[in-house]
Amino acid sequence: MMSGFSRSYAARPLAGAVLLTVGLTTAACGTGSATDASASGKPQVIAAFYPLQWLSEQVGGPDAQVSVLTAPGVEPHDLELTIKQVTDLKDAALTVYIKGVQPAVDDAVEPDTSFDAATAVTTLPAGEHAEEEEHEHADVPYDPHLWLDPSRLASVAAKLGERMATADAAHAQGYRDRATKTAATLNDLDQEFGRGLASCRTKTLVTAHEAFGYLADRYKLKQVGITLDPESEPSPARLSEVAKLAKTEGVTTIFTESLVSPKVAEVLASQVGARTAVLDPLESKPSGDYVSAMRDNLKTLQTALGCTA
Ligand SMILES: [Zn+2]
Numbered sequence: 001m002m003s004g005f006s007r008s009y010a011a012r013p014l015a016g017a018v019l020l021t022v023g024l025t026t027a028a029c030g031t032g033s034a035t036d037a038s039a040s041g042k043p044q045v046i047a048a049f050y051p052l053q054w055l056s057e058q059v060g061g062p063d064a065q066v067s068v069l070t071a072p073g074v075e076p077h078d079l080e081l082t083i084k085q086v087t088d089l090k091d092a093a094l095t096v097y098i099k100g101v102q103p104a105v106d107d108a109v110e111p112d113t114s115f116d117a118a119t120a121v122t123t124l125p126a127g128e129h130a131e132e133e134e135h136e137h138a139d140v141p142y143d144p145h146l147w148l149d150p151s152r153l154a155s156v157a158a159k160l161g162e163r164m165a166t167a168d169a170a171h172a173q174g175y176r177d178r179a180t181k182t183a184a185t186l187n188d189l190d191q192e193f194g195r196g197l198a199s200c201r202t203k204t205l206v207t208a209h210e211a212f213g214y215l216a217d218r219y220k221l222k223q224v225g226i227t228l229d230p231e232s233e234p235s236p237a238r239l240s241e242v243a244k245l246a247k248t249e250g251v252t253t254i255f256t257e258s259l260v261s262p263k264v265a266e267v268l269a270s271q272v273g274a275r276t277a278v279l280d281p282l283e284s285k286p287s288g289d290y291v292s293a294m295r296d297n298l299k300t301l302q303t304a305l306g307c308t309a
Contacts, residue, residue, distance in 0.1 A: 040065050043093035043168045048105045049076040051147035051282050052096045054290040058182040059160050063171040072285040075259050093167045100140030120159040121152040124213050149214035154186035196298050201306030204249035208256045208265040211281035246272045253304035255279040
């Protein structure tokens with residue numbers, strides 16, 4: 001029954017001057033936004049980028065109005081906020097983000113009305129060659145791409161349910177129930193990944209953008225990133241190092257992603273006689289939703305790694 005959640009708020013502009021802040025019954029500061037309630041009267045939840053938008057929609061259901069800061073097709077890491085978005089963040093009932101993904105968002109969130117999903121999981125350290133390269137995730141000591149492990153995202157769902165229940169106490173039970181249901185969906189997906197990747201010819205995952213550390217950690221794969229920063233060129237030394245490794249580990253596929261030019265991956269693939277395939281880091285809205293895009297990723301991985309499941 002995913003169809004009930006298929007409404008996309010992505011294309012909808014943030015609710016502008018008609019924001020309603022939960023629990024605020026009088027317009028305290030004279031902006032008029034609290035008296036000028038939005039048509040829905042629902043708490044405004046702002047998600048920083050797609051997987052958090054999906055999660056917020058699942059957990060918020062009909063009780064919350066969810067919008068997203070990062071438009072579809074936009075690489076989220078170097079997002080810059082408009083003045084209006086910064087204002088909206090101040091007025092929102094809750095902002096859902098991951099510290100370390102988007103510096104502009106990290107700077108703009110309100111501590112009391114924001115939920116950092118990284119606080120809900122055990123994080124992994126940043127990539128091992130982090131110090132050698134300039135990259136956008138360098139401001140936190142951990143790898144922020146935690147949404148690519150469905151079991152960790154299930155933990156985030158549970159915590160998000162609690163945060164939404166606190167922010168909008170009148171609908172607390174609904175948030176908790178949907179959080180439980182969403183976590184169950186994600187744990188089922190985790191089981192599918194576990195079974196699907198249990199027995200593979202190679203466990204080495206060579207990716208253009210080092211975004212799959214959590215997925216690799218969870219399913220005992222070994223991620224080798226050509227570069228940490230999707231927009232930087234790897235050094236020739238790094239390229240030949242990865243090429244050598246790919247040959248030793250019997251790698252047949254170099255993974256690219258849809259938002260980033262596949263050039264580097266293609267060069268490497270031709271060097272080692274491999275092909276390229278797209279593995280979606282879900283940093284932008286996929287054609288389906290989180291679950292269907294992750295299932296596509298699983299199929300891609302099974303083919304590329306030669307898994308028999
Ligand atoms: Zn990333």
